[in-house]
Amino acid sequence: MPIISLKGLAKTYRTGHVALQPTDLDIEKGEIFALLGPNGAGKTTLISIVCGTVTASGGEALVDGHDIRRDYRAARSMIGLVPQEISLDIFMTVWNSVRLSRGLFGRAADPAYLEQLLRDLSLWDKRDAKVIELSGGMKRRVMIAKALSHEPDILFLDEPTAGVDVSLRRDMWALVRKLRDKGTTIILTTHYIEEAEEMADRVGVIDKGRLMLVERTEDLMHKLGKRQLTLSLPSPLEAVPAALADWPLELADGGNRLVYSFDSHAEDNGMPALLKRLDELGIGFSDLDTSRSSLEDIFVGLVEQQA
Amino acid sequence: MSARGFNAVGVWSIYRTEMARMVRTVWQSIATPVITTALYFIVFGGAIGSRMQHVGGVGYGAFIVPGLVMLSLLTQSISNASIAIYFPKFTRTVFEILSAPISPGEAVLAYVGAAATKSIILALIILVTATFFVHLEIQHPLWMIAFLVLTAVAFALFGFIIGIWAENFEQLAIVPSLVITPLTFLGGAFYSIDMLPQPWRTVSLFNPVVYLVSGFRWSFYGLGDVGVEKSLIFTILFIGLCLGLLVWIFRTGYRLKP
Structure with missing residues (x-):
């Protein structure tokens, strides 16, 4: 009971x-x-x-x-x-x-x-x-x-x-x-x-x-706990390089930022591999920031799911 | 505690806490009314009373004693009980009473019981104070105690209702000062209503306080403005009315539980 x-x-x-x-x-x-x-x-x-x-x-x-x-x-x-x-x-x-x-x-x-x-x-x-x-x-x-x-x-x-x-x-x-x-x-x-x-x-x-x-x-x-890794780039990119197609990446701020969304609870979140590949490609970054989905994001996600 | 028993520990806890508050504020609780009463004796009993005739064979100073005691008993019962429940509402600590396994009846018993106890203690202190000024005789001591207790309970219940009704300090003060004080002053505390010209004598018979003062005075001197049985019936009716109102309040959650 x-x-x-x-x-x-x-x-x-x-x-x-x-x-x-x-x-x-x-x-x-x-x-x-x-x-x-x-x-x-x-x-x-x-x-x-x-x-x-x-x-x-x-x-x-x-x-x-x-x-x-x-x-x-x-x-x-x-x-x-x-x-x-x-x-x-x-x-x-x-x-x-x-x-x-x-x-x-x-x-x-x-x-x-x-x-x-x-x-x-x-x-x-x-x-x-x-x-x-x-x-x-x-x-x-x-x-x-x-x-x-x-x-x-x-x-x-x-x-x-x-x-x-x-x-x-x-x-x-x-x-x-x-x-x-x-x-x-x-x-x-x-x-x-x-x-x-x-x-x-x-x-x-x-x-x-x-x-x-x-x-x-x-x-x-x-299901809902997404995290984001945001890299500030020293020089803007026009498009996400094809060599990075394995990661769901987006460009923001006119190509000055590269945003990677990942599941915070996955065993391998792909972040180390991504950073390694960026290094190999010679894409540097001046700053690095991670954030997690807020309550608002979760609500938005839920409303979308239920709609 | 059994599921459907009587939460005696809970009632006692509230009662004890309320009584402790009286001890904590012993000067406001006791000294102020005692000093006020002494002033009444000096002015009405001493200065004015010495020029007054006896009322119904009783010296004026002694005549006003029951009225003065009632005056304090009424106002103190109301203010004790109204503050006792208004204050937890104001500070929101009332949530603890509402969420405890305490029935409304038990809460009323504890709060009203404590408020009545305080005002009875006070009334007895005033009576003792009075003996320093006038010679007192009490013909029916058991009736005196009965009227003391019944009146204290009746007006503590009334005060409890005011405390629940009041939404701010102004409202808390308005009923005692606009209704109770005039009624007690016109209730025969300082005179026999026989002294009033018509139509005021008849009007006075609609004042509930007349019955309380009269019954109480009868227990001292065997004389009253109205029959003692009327006084008793009225007091009990008033208690019944307040209890009925409280039942309605707790059924509807009025101003306690949204």
Whole structure:
């Protein structure tokens, strides 16, 4: 049985704005699932419905078989939510804030667990500090600690790394891996393709309230993850030399740039051979730049595929 | 916790956090109303009261005590409960309550319970303060406690509704200052409505606060503007009305859950 099962889940706000079109989605226990999409795509709406902060206007959602409306206690008990925005009672101490969260979920006090949690998040030294005294990054750690305070089976992370510094991002990923090893299911939203690629077992691409596809991360990257190598040429070329016909090359910028598109996940991406051949042909380059397909490129690709 | 039980730990966690807030802001919570009440005693009880006749056999200073306690009880119950729910809405921390396995009834119990507890503690402090100024007798102490609790709960519920309804701080302040303060001042806190000329005496009978003050005063001195059973029925009706409104609010998700 999937740990989360959505059937025709939909949301139209009172303003008439359709935030989520009828959506079916199953998420398996223990997987890391990334919802990938631009701002306003409906990612937050989807997870807010499952977590109970937004009411669905249609369809149903089951959490480990519990309906989120009829059996909300059982459903919500399993879920921890880290929302996108930092929202904390800034006058409470870190310890009291985390302790309150655990209590709200009906769990008996467990100071040893909370201590370990705060240590894992580098918050233990700050346990008696008021939230208002903490830096932005520390506040975000408190948000995570609160979400994990009741030992949830499912963790929702809404844009976990938006505006987060490198050390916190690293700690967060370490924590996510540790949670996954314990069997926790993790659902994260992001608009960074790298993030989905790096962390997720499966990716759901969502745009304009529509879940466009759900695939294993490597399959999606294989299909859509194109990279480009751009070489700046010291003297412009009129046409791509015939000797380079083995590579799908294009000229750009009036022949001043040579662009090579390749599959970033192929075992042999052809780049070393191309550079060697250019050298043999005596075509030099003054600069070299690689880029990968952006989220926008992927959407364009998807729309073209589905059209 | 069982799937369909009562989340007692959750209710207690909210209650304890709310009560801790009172301790944290002990000066605003307690000192301000106590000082305000002392000022009322000096002005109305001391300066003006010394020139006033007894009302129904009770000295004017003592006569106004139940009204003053009610005045604080009403305003504090409303402000405690409205801020308790408005503040999480404002800071968006309310998401945590909405996503927790807590029923609306449990959330109301915790927030309203804490708000009522605070205002009852405050009312008792004011009563103790009053004994420094006037001689107090309480004929029906159990009824006094009952009116104290029922009124605190009723207006904490009302405040909770205001807190959910309010979309900014102005709205949060407007109902207490434009509706509740006039009603309490005209509710017989400082006079017996017998003192009013007609038609104001009849008009006053439409003021709900008259029934609260009257019932409360009856528990002290055995005299009231209206019968004690009317006071009791009115208070319970008001609680019922607020609960009904809250049921509607949670059914529709009004201003809490889009």
